[in-house]
Amino acid sequence: xxxxxxxxxxxxxxxxxxxxxxxxxxxxxxxxxxxxxxxxxxxxxxxxxxxxxxxxxxxxxxxxxxxxxxxxxxxxxxxxxxxxxxxxxxxxxxxxxxxxxxxxxxxxxxxxxxxxxxxxxxxxxxxxxxxxxxxxxxxxxxxx
Amino acid sequence: xxxxxxxxxxxxxxxxxxxxxxxxxxxxxxxxxxxxxxxxxxxxxxxxxxxxxxxxxxxxxxxxxxxxxxxxxxxxxxxxxxxxxxxxxxxxxxxxxxxxxxxxxxxxxxxxxxxxxxxxxxxxxxxxxxxxxxxxxxxxxxxx
Numbered sequence: 630x631x632x633x634x635x636x637x638x639x640x641x642x643x644x645x646x647x648x649x650x651x652x653x654x655x656x657x658x659x660x661x662x663x664x665x666x667x668x669x670x671x672x673x674x675x676x677x678x679x680x681x682x683x684x685x686x687x688x689x690x691x692x693x694x695x696x697x698x699x700x701x702x703x704x705x706x707x708x709x710x711x712x713x714x715x716x717x718x719x720x721x722x723x724x725x726x727x728x729x730x731x732x733x734x735x736x737x738x739x740x741x742x743x744x745x746x747x748x749x750x751x752x753x754x755x756x757x758x759x760x761x762x763x764x765x766x767x768x769x770x771x772x773x
Numbered sequence: 774x775x776x777x778x779x780x781x782x783x784x785x786x787x788x789x790x791x792x793x794x795x796x797x798x799x800x801x802x803x804x805x806x807x808x809x810x811x812x813x814x815x816x817x818x819x820x821x822x823x824x825x826x827x828x829x830x831x832x833x834x835x836x837x838x839x840x841x842x843x844x845x846x847x848x849x850x851x852x853x854x855x856x857x858x859x860x861x862x863x864x865x866x867x868x869x870x871x872x873x874x875x876x877x878x879x880x881x882x883x884x885x886x887x888x889x890x891x892x893x894x895x896x897x898x899x900x901x902x903x904x905x906x907x908x909x910x911x912x913x914x915x916x917x
Contacts, residue, residue, distance in 0.1 A: 669834035671846065673815045673888035682894070690813035690889040692836035694846050701845075702815065702838050743887040743896075744817035745834040750826070752887075 668748030670695035670710075674703065674773060675741045676763070682754045685739045691773045696747070705769040712770050718746040720753050723767030731761035738763050740771055812892030814839035814854075818847065818917060819885045820907070826898045829883045835917045840891070849913040856914050862890040864897050867911030875905035882907050884915055 672693045679685035692701040695710035703709050716722040720742055738760050742753040757763035757771075764772045816837045823829035836845040839854035847853050860866040864886055882904050886897040901907035901915075908916045 669819070669831060671817045671819075671834035671836050673817045673836070675813070675815075675889055675894075686892060687813060687889045687894065690815035692815050692817070692838055692845055692888075694836055701836060744836075745819055745831045748830060750819075750831065 667696045668745075670713075670746050670748075672701075672742055672744035672746065672751060674770075676738055676760075676771075676773070678736065678738055680737050680739065680756055682739050682741045687741075689773060703773050705772065708769040712768050713746070716767075718749075718751075720751075720755065720770070723770055725762075725765050726768070729765030731759065731765055734759050736760070811840045813889050814857075814891050816845075816886055816888035816890065816895060818914075820882055820904075820915075820917070822880065822882055824881050824883065824900055826883050826885045831885075833917060847917050849916065852913040856912050857890065860911075862893075862895075864895075864899065864914070867914055869906075869909050870912070873909030875903065875909055878903050880904070 672695075673690055674693060675682075675687035675690040677685035677688045691703045693703040693706055693709055694700045695706075695713065699707040699710040712723070713720075736759045737756050739754060739756050740763060742751055744751055757766065816839075817834055818837060819826075819831035819834040821829035821832045835847040837847040837850055837853055838844045839850075839857065843851040843854040856867070857864075880903045881900050883898060883900050884907060886895055888895055901910065
């Protein structure tokens with residue numbers, strides 16, 4: 630192999646090895662099979678300070694796709710999808726973690742989750758006493 | 774510079790040059806600045822066959838993030854964000870394209886859009902006579 634070809638091969642392999650893991654799931658384009666091989670799971674999660682989604686301005690909003698692969702702007706998409714699957718998609722099943730420590734300060738935050746989970750529409754709202762309490766429920770889903 | 778160092782430098786630069794454009798927007802993690810430098814825009818779009826979202830099973834669902842950069846499983850995220858910005862976020866402003874040709878077959882599809890657009894909640898539903906008609910409205914937003 631001439632030197633230039635070796636260089637080219639080396640650089641290509643390097644790029645693949647370096648980029649492959651980084652590109653990962655975020656670039657796996659979900660596409661429904663001809664007979665609907667999987668049901669779509671795509672959600673938007675928001676959080677804002679206040680008592681009720683009806684009056685709260687969303688301060689943060691992230692997306693979470695769980696089919697066919699995990700992706701989205703949720704900071705822990707893969708773990709959040711696994712957690713939701715483990716809970717059978719039941720957001721109320723995400724309960725406070727053992728050992729979580731938060732103050733009792735009342736500064737309520739509202740989380741909303743809208744979209745589709747395994748082909749079924751989701752429209753969910755839950756209020757926590759403060760942001761620390763929000764993050765103490767479940768492992769990753771509400772931590773964004 | 775010793776040869777090994779030159780190699781290392783070359784490979785790093787190559788990886789950066791190759792991965793940079795690929796990683797692009799999909800990996801730009803949205804993070805709200807300390808004073809809220811931008812309002813979040815994150816949406817889930819669904820489509821299904823039928824007359825009304827209340828009774829239709831979502832067959833496809835995609836996510837679309839437009840702040841701070843375009844990403845998501847929407848097949849044309851960048852263009853869809855630009856189109857939504859151009860319409861001021863008004864989904865009803867997306868009208869039929871000149872020259873679009875569709876049959877009059879009545880096989881209605883419902884599109885829903887939920888989430889947040891520039892910090893305001895969105896809950897939208899629109900029914901089209903058939904899928905071709907759906908794709909003839911606007912340029913890219915409803916084409917998924």
